[in-house]
Amino acid sequence: MEKLPVKASFMVTVADSGEVFRCREDETLLAGMERLGRRGIPVGCRGGGCGVCKVKIEAGSFSARVMSRECVSAEEERDGIVLACRVKPLSDIRLAVLGKMKKNVCP
Ligand code: FES
Numbered sequence: 001m002e003k004l005p006v007k008a009s010f011m012v013t014v015a016d017s018g019e020v021f022r023c024r025e026d027e028t029l030l031a032g033m034e035r036l037g038r039r040g041i042p043v044g045c046r047g048g049g050c051g052v053c054k055v056k057i058e059a060g061s062f063s064a065r066v067m068s069r070e071c072v073s074a075e076e077e078r079d080g081i082v083l084a085c086r087v088k089p090l091s092d093i094r095l096a097v098l099g100k101m102k103k104n105v106c107p
Helices: 029-035 074-078 099-105
Strands: 009-014 020-024 054-059 062-064 081-083 087-089 093-097
Touching: 009 029, 020 029, 029 087, 054 099, 074 081, 093 099
Parallel strands: 009 093
Antiparallel strands: 009 020, 054 081, 054 093, 062 087
């Protein structure tokens, strides 16, 4: 039987709430966050167009797919602000939630 390749997974810390979740290298930060089962994680288009899943990566490396400039300006992107539905982890990550997400994640 053929063995499935093992995917690396990383620990992602939500700076605002201290919660930690595991996220595989082949899934988006938003998908990992959803598994936290936390009520109120805003899930919008999942395609980088609506901006509800905006986060700031404070530490760690990641790969990001194209994000709408209407959601993330070039300046924000330089500051590590990304859309969680477009980003996959390449290392352990520490992130802060922004915008709509913040209202729901922070007590
Ligand atoms: S869910 Fe719409 S931009 Fe991420």
